[in-house]
Amino acid sequence: METTSLERLHPIDELYTLGLRLDKVYGALAKRHGETYFSMGVLEELRDxxxxxxxxxxxxxxxxxxxxxxxxxxxxxxxxxxxxKASESDRRSKVHTLTEAGLEKARRVGAEERRAEELCMNQIGVDRIAAMIDTMHELVQRVEETMNNDPTPEGCEA
Structure with a gap:
């Protein structure tokens, strides 16, 4: 059943809902591999x-x-x-790296994730995705400026 414009969410609410929905998809991928949304993010960041x-x-x-x-x-x-292990440049800090098992898992899940993303991008079109990304950057920047928000997560000040 198609929704009317009166039944639709406010555009910002719809973007927020779509973001949560996308997070849920990535969370389900992580779960299939015995990870959480956040642990998979850490594995990928360390892989890179x-x-x-x-x-x-x-x-x-x-x-x-x-x-x-x-x-x-x-x-x-x-x-x-x-x-x-302790950082060589600052002994008070710790440096986290992947083990061989961690690297293998990050590569395996990352490859599955990238194949699906590439398929979807090819179906939608790279130009349309690029335009959407540009628009989202502009929207987020303006919302941050308007609300005077610092994009740094709490407790992780630079």
Whole structure:
């Protein structure tokens, strides 16, 4: 059944709902591989930075609170997917890196994720996706400016 314009959500509410729906899809992919939405994000971030990342370097791009990042890293360590060592440049900081098992999992799930994304992008069209991304960047920037919001997650100040 098609909805009328009176039944539709406000455009901002609809964008928010679509974002949550997309997060749910990625969360389901992570769950199929025994991970959470956040743990999969950490695995992918560490896969893309083999030199390792400090906690703050993980929580900022993933928009993850410091406490959540700490919990996720601990869980990944307990399962043998991540190792932690003191930073050579700042002994007070810890650097997290993937183990071989963690790298294998991140690569496997990442490849599955990328295949699905590429298929969808090809079906929709790269130009349409690019235009949508440009529009979303502009919208988010204007909302941040209007609401004077800092995009840095709480507890992960730069």
């Amino acid at each position: 930075h083999p030199e390792g990342r400090m906690q703050k370097q993980l929580c900022i791009p993933l928009y993850m609170p410091k406490q959540t990042a700490s919990s996720v890293i601990s869980s990944l360590e307990e399962r043998g997917l991540v190792t932690t």
